Amino acid sequence: MMNSEQIKQQEDRYVANTYARYDVAIVSGSGVRAKDADGREYIDFTSGIGVNSLGFCDPGWVKAVSDQAATVQHISNLFYTEPCTKAARRLIELIGLNNMFFGNSGAEANEGAIKAARKYSHMKYGPHRSEIVTLEGSFHGRTMATITATGQDSFHKDYNPFLQGFSYAKMDDLDDLKSKITDNTCAVMVEFVQGEGGVNPLDPAYVDGVAAICAESDILLIADEVQSGIGRTGKFMAYEHYGVTPDIVTVAKGIGGGLPIGAIVFGGKTKDGFAPGDHGSTYGGNPVACAGADYVLSRMDEGFLANVHEVGDHMKERLLTIPGVADVTGIGLMIGIALTDMKAPDVVKSCLDRGLLVLTAKDKLRLLPPLVITKGEADEGIDIIADVLRRGK
Numbered sequence: 001m002m003n004s005e006q007i008k009q010q011e012d013r014y015v016a017n018t019y020a021r022y023d024v025a026i027v028s029g030s031g032v033r034a035k036d037a038d039g040r041e042y043i044d045f046t047s048g049i050g051v052n053s054l055g056f057c058d059p060g061w062v063k064a065v066s067d068q069a070a071t072v073q074h075i076s077n078l079f080y081t082e083p084c085t086k087a088a089r090r091l092i093e094l095i096g097l098n099n100m101f102f103g104n105s106g107a108e109a110n111e112g113a114i115k116a117a118r119k120y121s122h123m124k125y126g127p128h129r130s131e132i133v134t135l136e137g138s139f140h141g142r143t144m145a146t147i148t149a150t151g152q153d154s155f156h157k158d159y160n161p162f163l164q165g166f167s168y169a170k171m172d173d174l175d176d177l178k179s180k181i182t183d184n185t186c187a188v189m190v191e192f193v194q195g196e197g198g199v200n201p202l203d204p205a206y207v208d209g210v211a212a213i214c215a216e217s218d219i220l221l222i223a224d225e226v227q228s229g230i231g232r233t234g235k236f237m238a239y240e241h242y243g244v245t246p247d248i249v250t251v252a253k254g255i256g257g258g259l260p261i262g263a264i265v266f267g268g269k270t271k272d273g274f275a276p277g278d279h280g281s282t283y284g285g286n287p288v289a290c291a292g293a294d295y296v297l298s299r300m301d302e303g304f305l306a307n308v309h310e311v312g313d314h315m316k317e318r319l320l321t322i323p324g325v326a327d328v329t330g331i332g333l334m335i336g337i338a339l340t341d342m343k344a345p346d347v348v349k350s351c352l353d354r355g356l357l358v359l360t361a362k363d364k365l366r367l368l369p370p371l372v373i374t375k376g377e378a379d380e381g382i383d384i385i386a387d388v389l390r391r392g393k
């Protein structure tokens with residue numbers, strides 16, 4: 001087996017340089033603990049950026065995906081498969097909307113949501129109605145449509161021309177949103193808790209206003225729940241904290257528990273929007289990914305979500321008492337930490353040296369632990385963060 005340095009050298013030679021990677025190669029994991037190629041152990045507060053919702057190699061999940069891999073690993077979408085229908089049913093029963101489409105990632109789910117919203121409006125009002133308003137600070141993916149939808153200037157360079165028909169409203173500013181909406185607006189797309197933008201939940205009064213504006217003018221409300229959904233905030237979907245029902249919801253990351261899968265979930269207005277040939281994906285609904293998703297979703301009962309809620313509250317309470325922490329944002333196990341003095345990347349580096357994996361989001365530290373983490377495991381990681389902030393390095 002290669003050690004970390006050997007893995008790094010090969011990677012630098014053969015893999016395109018698109019990620020600012022840390023000097024660690026993870027080779028195995030169990031629950032909330034990971035091991036690197038040099039035998040060092042880490043507590044994981046990242047879950048692969050919100051993906052490994054059940055932690056590393058949950059035995060039930062491993063059995064579900066490996067049994068499926070040994071049965072039928074793939075067949076084209078010209079045929080039905082049981083894992084796809086089972087995962088779809090579970091997702092719809094948990095989310096309470098109408099039907100869904102499986103793809104492979106968050107960006108792809110958002111692409112499909114943009115297509116579905118435009119089709120709905122085009123069919124009803126004509127092709128002029130195609131504009132989509134997103135929020136400043138948002139992140140919706142890295143395909144051409146979804147970087148255009150992403151409300152951060154830093155993404156809008158090098159690849160022009162970008163898509164037409166997008167505008168960006170200030171977060172939590174209803175007047176600004178109203179000023180961006182025109183007769184051509186077909187959808188407003190938001191993250192209820194902005195993830196990459198700094199773990200910022202939307203203000204509830206703002207969300208009420210957005211929902212009312214959308215309902216009044218038949219503008220579709222699209223919830224990008226790619227990072228915040230699938231139990232991450234202690235409810236199945238983050239928008240449930242706000243008491244609104246979006247017209248289209250996108251999910252990915254945590255639904256697969258570690259395999260690439262995403263979904264567009266359609267409410268009543270868009271449930272029959274796509275006809276055969278309008279949308280598709282070779283791998284969408286892949287039986288192995290769906291078996292994993294079905295298993296993850298089978299675990300999302302009240303007790304599971306209560307753990308997210310309780311451990312999340314516990315972590316926030318403790319973090320707020322640590323000198324060097326200016327503020328803690330987020331809901332459930334989607335946590336942002338604003339720091340008084342240290343820079344987030346330096347904290348990440350020192351945490352790695354002490355055996356803790358953590359993330360950043362803008363200038364904050366970001367924690368996305370596996371949803372099954374216990375208070376005791378969370379405390380172990382928080383002790384490391386406290387130690388790093390106390391030493392200032």
Ligand SMILES: Cc1ncc(COP(=O)(O)O)c(C=O)c1O
Pocket residue numbers: 104105106107108110139140141142191195196224225226227228252253
């Ligand atoms: C809110 C949100 N939407 C979309 C995406 C894109 O997802 P993916 O990387 O699976 O394409 C991300 C990824 O971080 C995200 O956080």
